[in-house]
Amino acid sequence: MKKVVLVILLVLGLSSLGSASPPRVLCTTTIISDVVGQIGDDDIELSVLLPVNADPHGFEPTPKDIAQISDADIVFINGADLELGLQPFLEAAAGRIVSLSEHLPLRRLETEGGSEWFDPHVWFDPRNVMTWSAVIAKTLGELDPANRGSYEERASEYRSELEELDSWIVEQVGKIPPSKRKLVTDHAAFGYFAARYGFEQVGTVFPGFSTLSDPSAREIADLEDKIRSLGVPVIFVGTTVNPSLAERIASDTGTKVVFLYTGSLSRPDGPAGSYIALIHYDVEAIVTALSEAK
Numbered sequence: 001m002k003k004v005v006l007v008i009l010l011v012l013g014l015s016s017l018g019s020a021s022p023p024r025v026l027c028t029t030t031i032i033s034d035v036v037g038q039i040g041d042d043d044i045e046l047s048v049l050l051p052v053n054a055d056p057h058g059f060e061p062t063p064k065d066i067a068q069i070s071d072a073d074i075v076f077i078n079g080a081d082l083e084l085g086l087q088p089f090l091e092a093a094a095g096r097i098v099s100l101s102e103h104l105p106l107r108r109l110e111t112e113g114g115s116e117w118f119d120p121h122v123w124f125d126p127r128n129v130m131t132w133s134a135v136i137a138k139t140l141g142e143l144d145p146a147n148r149g150s151y152e153e154r155a156s157e158y159r160s161e162l163e164e165l166d167s168w169i170v171e172q173v174g175k176i177p178p179s180k181r182k183l184v185t186d187h188a189a190f191g192y193f194a195a196r197y198g199f200e201q202v203g204t205v206f207p208g209f210s211t212l213s214d215p216s217a218r219e220i221a222d223l224e225d226k227i228r229s230l231g232v233p234v235i236f237v238g239t240t241v242n243p244s245l246a247e248r249i250a251s252d253t254g255t256k257v258v259f260l261y262t263g264s265l266s267r268p269d270g271p272a273g274s275y276i277a278l279i280h281y282d283v284e285a286i287v288t289a290l291s292e293a294k
């Protein structure tokens, strides 16, 4: 009799231990990891693949990263061609891969060679991150039904913060005269931002949506002409990108380089330690640089 009770207690104990072990959730970028952490909080075991300041376009995984991908219960990726270097390893992963861009209206770019690229920088429109939060809550709830209510609740609170963020951006960019809402950046990371808040991406140092190919001498000369003729005062450069070419173009054209956070958060104690802090930092830098210019 005693033995039976002991066995029952053991089985109960083990099963409650099993359900208490939180889902292992892996995210590719620090930006995604922050958003997933807002929703998963202490109910998940969260890790992030890319270190702070890694360029997501050029990231190649180490054997340790590949092991992490295969150990995770779920991997949240940006998708839309952002993590090209990870593609083969994601395809081989055992756990579920969720692309947060899958149901978003994506911007596209057709190159002269006829190939088509997606613009992966969807997080520069907070309304897209609201969609992310719904996808993340739903996915975590499926993986861990016991905490489904908490995931949904935190996602809905976070969406209100994102709505506030969106209104704040509208108010801030209102300080820039519409004729000065022209962005020259290291690469075309601000398409969604420009479309949402009435800017125009007039030129980039590196061609296209990525940082992986260098511009030709001709492309650099064309960009310098454009900067002069439009009177653009600033080249915005992401912290994940080597700024030397942008600095040379700035010195040729008498403009200045201003740093923004584009593909990565800062360290947690830095100025862009969360997604919302990143957007605040960038918008303030853009507003200051463009509204003060003559």
Ligand SMILES: [Zn+2]
Pocket (backbone or CB within 6 Å): 057, 121, 187, 188, 189, 209, 210, 211, 262, 263
């Ligand atoms: Zn980028």
